[in-house]
Each structure stands twice: as structure tokens, then as C-alpha cells.
Amino acid sequence: MAIQLLESRAENTTALYEDPHNPHLYLERARLHEQLGFPDLAAADAYRALSLLDSVIDPDGCEFHARRKITTTEKTEISESADQTVTGANENENEDEDEDEDDDTVPVTEEEYNTIIGEVYALLVRGLVSCGCYRDAYEFGVRGLDLLHDLGEKLKDTTTPSTVLNTQMDKIKTMYTLRTKKSSPSNIHDIDSAILPAQGFARRVLYPWNTHEPDRRSPSELAFLNTRLAEIAPKCEVRAVALPALHGSEETDEVSIQLGLFAKEDIAPDEVILRESSLLTATNRLHDDLCDACNAPLPDLSAAEPPVGCSGGCADTIFCSQNCHDKAQDVYHGAICGLEDGLESIGKDIPDPKDKADCLYLLLLGRALAMSATQNVHALELPEVKYIWGDFHDYEAEVGANSEVASLPFSFQLNILQPMRFLEEMEIDPYEALPRFDTWVLNTLYAKFRGTASGRLSTWDGGPELCAVHPLWCLANHSCDPNVRWEWSAEITFSARHCEETAVWSRTTADGKIEMKEPKAGGIAQDAEILNHYCDIGLPVKERREWACGALGGKCRCDRCAWESLEVN
Numbered sequence: 001m002a003i004q005l006l007e008s009r010a011e012n013t014t015a016l017y018e019d020p021h022n023p024h025l026y027l028e029r030a031r032l033h034e035q036l037g038f039p040d041l042a043a044a045d046a047y048r049a050l051s052l053l054d055s056v057i058d059p060d061g062c063e064f065h066a067r068r069k070i071t072t073t074e075k076t077e078i079s080e081s082a083d084q085t086v087t088g089a090n091e092n093e094n095e096d097e098d099e100d101e102d103d104d105t106v107p108v109t110e111e112e113y114n115t116i117i118g119e120v121y122a123l124l125v126r127g128l129v130s131c132g133c134y135r136d137a138y139e140f141g142v143r144g145l146d147l148l149h150d151l152g153e154k155l156k157d158t159t160t161p162s163t164v165l166n167t168q169m170d171k172i173k174t175m176y177t178l179r180t181k182k183s184s185p186s187n188i189h190d191i192d193s194a195i196l197p198a199q200g201f202a203r204r205v206l207y208p209w210n211t212h213e214p215d216r217r218s219p220s221e222l223a224f225l226n227t228r229l230a231e232i233a234p235k236c237e238v239r240a241v242a243l244p245a246l247h248g249s250e251e252t253d254e255v256s257i258q259l260g261l262f263a264k265e266d267i268a269p270d271e272v273i274l275r276e277s278s279l280l281t282a283t284n285r286l287h288d289d290l291c292d293a294c295n296a297p298l299p300d301l302s303a304a305e306p307p308v309g310c311s312g313g314c315a316d317t318i319f320c321s322q323n324c325h326d327k328a329q330d331v332y333h334g335a336i337c338g339l340e341d342g343l344e345s346i347g348k349d350i351p352d353p354k355d356k357a358d359c360l361y362l363l364l365l366g367r368a369l370a371m372s373a374t375q376n377v378h379a380l381e382l383p384e385v386k387y388i389w390g391d392f393h394d395y396e397a398e399v400g401a402n403s404e405v406a407s408l409p410f411s412f413q414l415n416i417l418q419p420m421r422f423l424e425e426m427e428i429d430p431y432e433a434l435p436r437f438d439t440w441v442l443n444t445l446y447a448k449f450r451g452t453a454s455g456r457l458s459t460w461d462g463g464p465e466l467c468a469v470h471p472l473w474c475l476a477n478h479s480c481d482p483n484v485r486w487e488w489s490a491e492i493t494f495s496a497r498h499c500e501e502t503a504v505w506s507r508t509t510a511d512g513k514i515e516m517k518e519p520k521a522g523g524i525a526q527d528a529e530i531l532n533h534y535c536d537i538g539l540p541v542k543e544r545r546e547w548a549c550g551a552l553g554g555k556c557r558c559d560r561c562a563w564e565s566l567e568v569n
């Protein structure tokens with residue numbers, strides 16, 4: 001069954017690549033995505049169908065117009081009628097210029113709109129509710145029900161979509177009641193949507209049609225990674241490593257084979273062993289005093305090498321050096337040069353501090369889209385992205401076990417609407433660009449960024465304001481007794497810890513005694529794993545585990561945590 005659905009999905013996607021403004025095809029793919037257990041992708045396709053259908057009713061208010069390829073029957077009919085009117089040619093030469101843009105497509109009609117609009121709303125709202133994105137589901141649900149009511153008899157079938165929408169509205173009301181602890185509102189218009197959760201979850205899987213993910217453990221890929229690593233960390237090596245599998249609440253002996261960094265030779269305390277710079281960075285500060293490319297602080301205007309402005313005239317895009325300027329043009333800025341006014345407003349100046357970290361991931365996504373467009377490379381093939389860990393669950397296993405696991409944060413705003421805005425502001429047609437920027441590609445990018453990006457907090461309000469992906473640095477695994485410290489300015493570095501920096505192990509035994517372990521000596525021995533830390537190692541074990549849980553995907557089981565929580569002697 002799943003195989004058949006996957007085949008239909010592949011056929012439909014190929015058709016969409018050929019006919020990207022056809023809302024019928026998006027609706028069909030939304031149905032398939034829903035059946036395959038991807039309500040997030042179903043909602044995204046339904047939204048594309050809806051945006052295109054809006055143009056049928058309001059052509060002047062929409063940038064992209066719903067058109068579809070003509071069928072063979074229609075082609076014959078058109079050529080027959082053209083033959084009949086051939087004598088009258090030239091009379092209305094300039095009429096319907098728009099229609100002649102591409103003689104293989106015709107505008108979607110109001111009748112077609114009436115046939116499918118109800119189901120489009122139903123799929124969109126059901127998809128968003130399934131993911132837990134109640135706030136946007138509510139907004140679309142209200143719009144959908146009002147529209148079905150207004151269109152009344154013009155629609156072929158209002159009953160089915162209305163029933164679906166009402167069922168979803170009941171679920172939304174239940175969520176609202178849970179949140180407000182008040183009785184269910186009798187009228188849906190009485191709901192204050194701000195109280196409903198906007199963020200839900202999607203499945204964090206390696207999509208079965210994703211052909212971009214490398215087999216990172218294969219000897220050839222490891223050799224490739226090691227060639228890259230040799231340039232920035234000559235004493236280190238990437239190797240496969242068995243880590244405790246941390247997913248799920250139960251502790252098991254299961255292991256997860258991943259990658260890690262290892263010392264190829266003895267490393268002295270305080271020695272800098274890795275230096276990596278990356279242009280896959282993002283900041284939510286508007287009009288910043290940081291380099292647009294590497295995010296290092298800008299030099300003074302009076303410095304021997306003062307900051308460099310964008311040669312294309314972007315007023316707020318400043319670089320710390322000519323080198324960063326030139327690299328930026330080649331790596332990400334080329335495609336967005338001159339477009340900063342529209343792009344600047346997306347994801348910055350976030351009023352609610354809770355949303356700041358999520359918006360940084362959106363900005364990182366925006367940078368990846370700009371890199372992909374500038375370099376003309378698929379975003380999942382970018383060297384900064386391709387080899388990084390995505391913490392994907394196994395798709396087959398999930399379907400087999402009929403699991404409901406959804407662990408990738410997902411929202412209508414961050415995964416559907418704002419990425420489309422990015423593309424539009426970059427003057428890219430988001431429908432034509434589907435092969436590059438489909439929602440599953442964006443979800444995959446988010447999964448990778450959420451597992452690997454490092455962040456920096458604001459000295460002003462303590463909120464997250466900067467984040468970056470350093471694709472080789474992030475191959476290092478975590479320990480609460482790390483053997484390196486990291487620092488990040490223009491580049492990120494690892495230095496071996498010296499003996500006064502190594503962690504102090506301490507625990508209170510059942511009879512109230514405090515036990516300590518002798519801290520380790522500094523430096524790193526040949527063949528030892530390079531161990532980073534994803535949380536503050538000065539915290540007690542319980543808090544460390546809470547802080548590192550998101551980045552690790554579960555409760556830390558490093559030697560120090562196991563010992564301090566009395567799990568081992």
C-alpha cells in the first residue's frame with residue numbers, strides 16, 4: 001500500500017514540476033501526503049492550492065495565477081476551433097495576451113474553483129490540526145466555513161468539507177477549553193486564536209524520496225570528510241562511533257552508529273586543534289554591528305582595514321573585510337543582492353522572546369535558500385548541509401509500527417508561509433522552484449539545523465541572537481566531562497582543556513556522604529574521542545540532563561552523568 005502511494009506521489013510530483021501552477025495537482029498530492037502519514041506536507045500542498053485558487057477570484061491581488069496544462073481532448077478542441085476561425089485571424093490579435101503566455105496552459109476557471117475549494121480547506125485544516133498547529137488551523141477553518149456558507153449552492157458538495165471543518169473545529173474548541181479552563185465557546189467566532197498553540201510537530205524522518213542524504217559511514221564518504229577536516233583540524237579524524245541510543249523514555253542497551261571526531265595523535269593542553277569558519281550563519285538583530293557573512297564584530301571605521309559595504313549597493317549589508325565581502329557574493333549574497341528591503345523584515349525583531357530561537361532557525365533556513373540560489377546547487381547538496389546529522393527516525397520502522405512519533409517542531413508560519421515569503425522576496429517563483437524548495441526539503445534542513453547549530457546569547461537581554469552551522473565542528477559528540485573548550489567569533493575553535501578546566505565529578509550517596517573523583521589531566525591522548533559539551537558542565541546532573549536533552553535527543557548517559565546520578569559505582 002505504502003509503495004503504491006509512494007509511486008503515485010512520485011508521478012504526481014513529476015507532473016507538478018511540469019505544471020507548477022496547477023492547484024488540482026497540489027490537491028491530489030495533499031491527499032497522497034495525508035495517506036502516507038505526512039499531515040504537515042499535506043497542509044503545505046493544500047496551502048499552495050489555496051493560494052493559487054485565490055487568484056481565480058482576485059487575479060489582481062495575486063502575484064501567481066492558477067493555470068493548468070491543457071488535456072489532449074482540450075488541445076484537439078482548441079485546434080479545431082482555431083481552424084474554424086482562421087479566416088477571422090488578426091482581428092483580436094492582442095486579446096487575452098496573458099492566456100497566450102504559454103499556449104500549453106489555460107487559466108483555472110471559477111467552476112473548477114467551486115469544485116475543489118471546499119476539499120482544499122478541509123485538507124489544510126485537518127493537516128494543521130493533526131500536527132498540533134491549532135492557531136492557524138482555526139484561522140483557516142473559520143475562513144473555510146464562512147466561504148462554504150457564502151458560496152452555498154454554487155458548490156457541488158458543501159456537506160463533506162463542512163463536516164470535516166466542523167469536526168476539526170470541535171478539536172480546536174477542545175484544545176481551547178483545555179487552555180482557558182473555561183467551558184467550550186458555542187460560537188467559533190468567540191475563540192481568541194492567540195490562546196491556541198501555533199507550533200506543533202512533524203515527523204523527523206529521512207523521506208523515502210530523499211536522494212541527497214549520503215551514507216556518511218561509507219569509507220568513501222568518510223575519506224571525503226577527512227580530506228575536508230585535514231584543512232581545518234590536521235590532528236583530528238572523523239570516525240564512526242557507537243553511541244547510546246537516547247530516544248524514548250526507556251533506557252536500553254541499543255546503540256546508534258554515528259560519527260565523531262578523534263585525535264590522530266597526542267594533543268597538548270591548551271592546543272588549538274580545530275578552526276572553522278562558516279557562512280551558514282544568522283542573526284535576528286536589525287542593523288547590526290556584525291559582519292553579514294561571518295558574524296564577527298565589524299572593525300572601527302578608522303581601522304587600517306575598515307568595514308566593507310556591499311558593492312551592489314545594499315545599504316545595511318556590511319562585511320568585516322574584503323575577503324568576507326567577496327566570499328559572500330559567491331556563496332549567498334549574489335542571489336539576494338539589491339533585495340534587502342523585502343528580506344530584512346522576515347524573522348527579525350521578534351516581540352516574544354519565546355519565539356526567538358525558532359526564528360533564528362528560520363533565518364538560517366533563509367541563508368541556506370540564498371546559498372542554494374546563488375550557487376545553483378540543491379540546498380541539501382550544500383557542503384555546509386549535506387553531511388550534518390539530522391537525527392532522523394527510520395521511516396520504514398515508523399510506518400511498520402504505525403507510530404505517531406512526531407518530534408520535529410513544525411508551524412504554518414516557519415515551515416510554510418515564511419519560507420514562501422523568502423522565495424518571493426528573492427524573486428523566485430515558489431511554485432516553479434518546487435524541485436529545489438519543496439516543504440520536505442525545508443523540513444530536512446530544519447531537522448539538520450536543530451541538531452547541529454550553535455547559538456550565541458545577547459549580552460543585552462540574554463535571548464538567543466546569533467546562530468551558525470559549522471559542519472565539521474558539529475561532528476563532535478557531547479560529554480559532561482569534555483576534553484575541549486570552544487570559542488566562537490569570526491571562526492569557531494576547539495582547544496584541548498588543561499587540568500584546571502576538566503570537570504569535577506561529585507555526588508551525594510544514599511547515606512548523605514559527598515563523593516568526589518580526581519579531575520582528569522588536561523590534553524587529549526592519541527585515538528581518544530574529541531568530546532564537546534552541549535550544556536554548562538558546572539550545573540548539577542539533573543539540570544545538565546534537562547539542558548542537553550534537546551540537543552542530544554534524550555537523557556544524557558555520559559560516564560559522568562551515570563556516576564553522579566548513582567546509576568553506576
Ligand SMILES: C[S@@+](CC[C@H](N)C(=O)[O-])C[C@H]1O[C@@H](n2cnc3c(N)ncnc32)[C@H](O)[C@@H]1O
Nearest residue numbers: 243244258259389452474475476477478551552
Ligand atoms: C551535533 S551531533 C554530533 C555528531 C553526530 N554524532 C554525527 O554523527 O554527526 C549531535 C547528535 O549526536 C548524538 N550524540 C552526541 N553526543 C552524544 C552522547 N554523549 N550520547 C549519545 N548520543 C550523542 C546525538 O544523537 C545528538 O543528536
